Amino acid sequence: MKTSVTDLEAAMELDEATRLAHAFMLQRKKRDRNARLLKHAFLIGVSFIMLYPLVWLLSASLKPENEIFGNLDLWPSTFKFDNYSAGWHALPQSFSVFYVNSAIVTVLSVIGNLISCSFAAYAFARLRFTGRNFFFALMMMTLMIPYHVVLIPQYVQFLQLGWVDTYLPLVVPRFLASDTFFIFLMVQFFRQLPRELDEAAMIDGCSPFKIYWAVILPLSLPAMGTAAIFSMIWVWEDFLAPLIYLNDIKSYTVPLALRLFLDQEGQSAYGQMFAMSVLSLVPVVLFFVLFQKFIVRGIATSGMK
């Protein structure tokens, strides 16, 4: 009898406990939902602040000159698409020239980066040779060296070669794996591929180059894609090297051309300047929207800037 009472008590206690636990869970769920709503509200607020400058830029590029400043309205009273057509021809050379120049430099640089960096990464990640670790350490050290340290001797070198005012100083280094970052990125990726693939291919009599070309590269398309996207964006936005090596306005890239607008400040061509600024960002934003997955994964795995 006694036992059954305690059993009953125990059962009631248990019931009480589950009831309490249930209430606790309910309360927690409610709290979690409130917290989540609060978080969303906060994050949307931050998103708004983050996007505001870009939206403002877009709106200013469509406004008449007298509405750009002293006015917080984002909606222009009249849409002035002229800013785009006038801005395109506002400089001594038209922006067609600058875009072609930028495209030439960017495409060649990306090709150079992909070839030379994947070669080096393949050697570091998959081949055995004397001094490999030493050279790898050297390569990692060059990652840290600021561009400004090599800038002056490189400039003297290229000047003596007669390369100033050509695209060679911008493009040739990329064929010599000078953007070491991408070597590092690709090494990280190549190392994850199973070794058995190389060994099997070797037994089948494949040369190291054949293995690189037919085994490693096809399996590394995500890494190559990430490297291609980043190098495209960085070369497109590059300012310092073109600023030093390109003096003739006919050879200017888009960032150098944008800077010319600043020199003409006071001639009240803000709308045109903003219009061309918007256009210069379009390729980057487009790439971002199309290849967001590659970009996010690339940063998370390699810790790029």
Place this chain on the structure above:
Amino acid sequence: MKRFIARNAPGYLFLMPWFIGFFLLALGPILASLYLSFTRYDMVNAPRWIGFDNYTYMFTRDRRFWKALEVTFHYVVLAVPARLIMALGVAMLLDKGLRSIGFYRAIFYLPSLLGASIAIAILWRQLFDANGVVNQTLGYLGVSGPNWLTNPDTSLYTLVILAMWQFGSPMLIFLAGLRGIPRDLYEAAEIDGTPPWRQFTRITLPLLAPVIFFNLVLQTIEAFKTFSSAFIISNGSGAPADSLLFYTVYLFNEAFKFFRMGYASALAWVLLIIIAIFTAIAFFTSKYWVHYENERD
């Protein structure tokens, strides 16, 4: 010998482009700039050896050098923590309890991709104009903002804010790091009734230390090298009153405006040494505050 060649040839062949680049574009120029730093060189006459003159002048008499150091350090000390705190805070918000974070992640990362472009530097100048958007907004709140870009006391903050705006890539790295922290640690702490703040200091911070360390080193080096935005926003000169005279902007002007190549090389070497010292300190002290999870002591 033959065997040595046969065994190593493929590796060296694949490394050939990098080898050439390393000697001609990295090692060679580094040594050349060390040599040039002991000379006077204007690109017209041959370099003339002057011993330590560049360095003694720099450290004892060049007030702009000290100003450039001050501006750059000031910027690093403000911008790097600001950016990292922002990145960590947002990453933690995104990490827990939200399902569709892709949207926010994309929006927060976009400025990092665009931030290096000249278009954004141009935009920033206008936002902080005397009657630009920032001051207009402040005006609505009843605050009359300073003339950000012409006032030497405020000009640096425009660049710090630009740096904060670009917190996207450290945020992504923090997010990847937070994903690596086991959930059950937080659940156990929750059951023990540990308040959120203590969960942060006792679980998140220690387990995230390697990632924080990585971000800190990377972002600091990046901050020391800031050039394009400072160059555009200060009109290429470091104005007003040298308050935006970033080290790299000073170096650029000495080299490519005044053609004092020898002196600029000395400046470059001092920058290299500063970055090397900072990196070394970070690595040597890291064992006291960074613990890797697979480490057993």
